[in-house]
Amino acid sequence: MSAQTRAPRDAEELASGHLTATREDARTARRRSLALLGSLLRPVQARAWATVALVVLAQAAQVAGPALVAVGLDRGLPALRAGDAGPISLVTLAYLATALLGGLLTAAVVRVSAQVSQAVLLDLRRRVFRHTQLLSLEFHERYTSGRIISRQTSDLDAFRELLDGGVTTLATSVLTMVLTAISLAVLDWRSGLVLLVAVVPGIVLTRHFQVRSQEQYRRSRTASARLIVRFVETMTGIRAVQAFRRERREAGRYGALAEDYRATSNAAIRLHGRFDTGLTLIGNLTVATVLLVGGLRAMNGDLTVGTLAAAVLYARRFFTPLAQIGMFYNAFQAAVAALEKLSALLAEEPSVAAPVHPVPLPAARGDVRFEGVEFGYGDGPTVLPHLDLHLPAGHTVALVGETGAGKSTIAKLLARFYDVRDGRVLLDGVDLRDLDPRDLRRAVVMVTQEAYLFSGSVAANIALGRPGATRAEIEDAARAVGVHDVVMSLPQGYDSPVDKRGVRLSAGQRQLVSFARAFLADPALLVLDEATSSLDVPGERLVQEGLSTLLTGRSAVVIAHRLSTVMGADRVLVVHDGRVLEDGSPGALVEAGGRFAELHAEWRASLR
Amino acid sequence: MPSDPGGAVPAPSAPRRVGAVVSRLGTWLRPVLPRLVLGGLGALGASLLALAVPQVLRWVVNGPLIGGGNLSAVVAAAGLVALLGVLEAFLVWTRRALIASPGTTAEREMRTALFDHLLDLPIAFHDRWAGGQLLSRSMSDLSMLRRWMVFGLVMLVVSATTVVVGVVLMLSTSWPLGLVYLTGAVPVIWLGFRFREDYKVIARRARDQAGDLATTVEESVHGIRVLKAFGRGEDALEEFAQQADELRGTEIVKARTLSRVTFALGTVPEVVLALTLGLGVWLAARGAADLGDLVAFFATAAVVNAPVERLGQLLAMTMDARAAADRFFEVMDTEPALTDPAHPLPVPPAPPGGSRVELSGVHLRFGAQQPGARDVLDGLDLVVEPGETLALVGLTGSGKSSLLGLVPRLMDVTAGSVRIDGVDVRDLRRADVRAMVAIAFEDPVLFSAPVAENVLLGVRGLGEDEALVRAEQALAVASADFVADLPQGIATVIGEEGLSLSGGQRQRVALARAIAARPRVLVLDDPLSALDVSTEAVVTQRLRSMLAGTTTLVVAHRPSTVALADRVAVLEDGRITGVGRHSELLATHPHYRYVLTALAAEHAEPAR
Incomplete structure (x- = not known):
């Protein structure tokens, strides 16, 4: 059985809130997400602090503005009236200098912060891509391609929003507020006290927003992932959608998910709107209070008019960045939700783990042993109950049996796509789980029915078998499997781009290209899993000829339901329900008159 | 892993003018226009109210404080500022509440329209277009457009209006100072145009590269079995990292361009303000301006400078949105090469013996x-x-x-x-x-x-x-x-x-x-x-x-x-x-x- 039982939904989805999420899960997710953020920022620490320093200086230059205006009005004006132009000239020059400096610094902040945020983004992109490549097939089958894509596109975008303006905005805003508050306290500490009182309702409001928006953004991330999953699946299967007139139905399903996503985004935006309104209200009422308190004191002569004007200006300036801080906090909440998803993906352990002490195998011979192997996919039913098998080096062994008998499973275990539940699989006496992964990949190459081509040239697709191969080597490989003439007939020969999913080539031609890959890879053990099913008869013959040269002195495991391929093998194993029923040379098995002999008779009949 | 950045995307059509983009977006904006306009008016009102506060301040300084001190007048002034503050908060809320839902609704409408159009486009189109390019259009480009419609566009109008009204107020407060301030507009406008030309090219490149990156991600996930079978995860990572690094480079060029305009928009108004400070004090010393006017002038200037500085960011966002809109319309404008006939014939009756x-x-x-x-x-x-x-x-x-x-x-x-x-x-x-x-x-x-x-x-x-x-x-x-x-x-x-x-x-x-x-x-x-x-x-x-x-x-x-x-x-x-x-x-x-x-x-x- 190649059908696999789906593992229960992972913790990441539990935490995302569309199943009942416990507070504990949510807290773990947030902690993990913040830890990821920390680890991303650590390498750019120095530059990040440099950015902050630039921000401080830029802000200092900006805050100096109103102070210089106050000095100009309070000191420069009386002096000038008294006939002394010195002070006001000085103030004007100082203002000019700070203006220029402020502009330069602000421009520098834009540059440096982009460098920092782009470095962080590149780091995260690499990490996620690398990790998904490391994760085992079992994970990919459970997680679905659409969700991995949404992690690497939409979630990364959400994080990017924060980096893009967020951090600078925060630094700028906080600094403005701190510096303004200090200036105000120095200017007139009583007015400063009024500001301090205003902080209390601000904190209460922020806490309220934090709790709500966190939940909302988690929902939003999940909704966006679902939308992407549907988009990718529909576009991948567009042929079937159109051929079976499912356009309206698919549009309906997509529309419903788009509405879900809209609703969650909308709710998040409204939440932010309420937060923003609350902050504005608190700020404005505080300014009025400063004016009232200061005005009363100015009336009594405790405060000069210039100072009052400056105090009120400072108070306003203190609260102006609050909306920005609100926006930053909003972006932060969205980014944390995205990082929760990303950190959960990064926390996935490959079920096929890299060995702690890898055993090198520089020159593999291709001797394979299955010792007491028991296997099943995930938590699913047992597929191979107990398998003992020795495939000596240099032989071509064919696996025969009905669909679902376990042939492909044996092949996948050989390539270590999965690990056994019990027993072990040995290559040249080394347990695959201990073998250096690089040596394993060099020694064992598997060609499957699914001949996936990447966008790029035909040559690049063949070179996937051995990066760095010369054009001559690539062409030799293509010639060996008989696809050279086909390639040469394409508009740009080997440089012809292969369109999305390689559609310009027929299914048979795609299989030939993936054979050429295997040829180029030149492994000690070649595993062919139904790799010839789409070939036509002449194509299969060409591949056979090529294989016979390739396989001389090499090991091969061939799974094919075309007995034409099987009859050329040294040995045939008939597999049924995960057990080997018959084992022998093709000729001997036909003589013996068992299951294989029946298949052989049917095949002979089908040829006519 | 072979990749062909950009190769899978047909050449971009000629860039559209911003006006043309807005009018094209009109289809989706029209249904939500009343709310958008109301929300914009709310934002404008809030911004203008912020301008009114310094005027109140002038009145307070010139009236009750200098003119002998009157308790009820001070309380009334503070009360007025408080009232205006509450009104501003209300207007902020109005903007958020009114604009959020039309924004997300328009985004959803555009998203489903794109999806419907993709369903209608023939297989030949889908064979030509890389999946990631379509996905990035449907997600990140449309979300960019939404943010621009509800934030960028509205803030652009609000900021520009605020600047104009502010400058008029400054002119009416003191026309010589106002005129000096106004001369600063000349270099700013010139630099703004130059920036636009540079930035729009890079903005488009960045979005296309992001789409290519999404394609690579999609292929790395769909082709995971091939990559695993050949052990090419590391090579795939290398190519991906290279592509991601190119995107990073483009983003940094983008930031550098933005930093130039940031410098101009940050420096020019402040420099002009420094000059007006000197001039203003000189005028006041000669009795050509009074102190209250100067206070109000600089308070207004402080409010006006913020939106001027913001214009750079808003302009950049507008260019980004335009690139996103171009990419969206590129697909939307692709006429399906295979359509229903204008006058379809009825389905021929099924012949009893079968169809021919x-x-x-x-x-x-x-x-x-x-x-x-x-x-x-x-x-x-x-x-x-x-x-x-x-x-x-x-x-x-x-x-x-x-x-x-x-x-x-x-x-x-x-x-x-x-x-x-x-x-x-x-x-x-x-x-x-x-x-x-x-x-x-x-x-x-x-x-x-x-x-x-x-x-x-x-x-x-x-x-x-x-x-x-x-x-x-x-x-x-x-x-x-x-x-x-x-x-x-x-x-x-x-x-x-x-x-x-x-x-x-x-x-x-x-x-x-x-x-x-x-x-x-x-x-x-x-x-x-x-x-x-x-x-x-x-x-x-x-x-x-x-x-x-x-x-x-x-x-x-x-x-x-x-x-x-x-x-x-x-x-x-x-x-x-x-x-x-x-x-x-x-x-x-x-x-x-x-x-x-x-x-x-x-x-x-x-x-x-």
């Missing part, structure tokens, strides 16, 4: 073909008689699959015609043609849905029970007994989000899907290629009896599939070179013999 399919003088040519190359189908004539099963035999890549695609109108002929019961398929609605014709692709496409739903994809208008019976019958014909053994039988979810099936299992579900539709014409593309010999024999036998009376065109690569057919047609060099019974063709047609029997190598002499 007639291809006459059919030419098929792909856009990417070399100019001198022969058409893929080169004046092909073929008739499938009512009720018969005709096998199509030819070398891999000879155009068999393309020919099949013509019948359900997944592609259109370049010249010639395809007729079903005498009616050209191009004169019928696509949905009508596809209801008459069901197809089973060689690459079976399954969706994340229960088996039953996958099988019933082309079935319309049946009750639940009848549909289930239909699905079970079809699965029985396709010999898909394995379905009964799945955890939930026919209700088991398969596809990416469910159980993964083996190639042979998938192929049988896809075959059952075509059968279940009970079409007038059945088109099968090598439907048994992944089946083992005994299963193939069973399916052939059942299919044969089921197909009686259904006109069927089947691509065959082997004699066993040909056994399904009444007659065989040989496709060679884009034409049909022979039609007849299997045994006749074997005896008389050398190409047929070559294509179909070369592999009976052990049993017949090899044919060259």
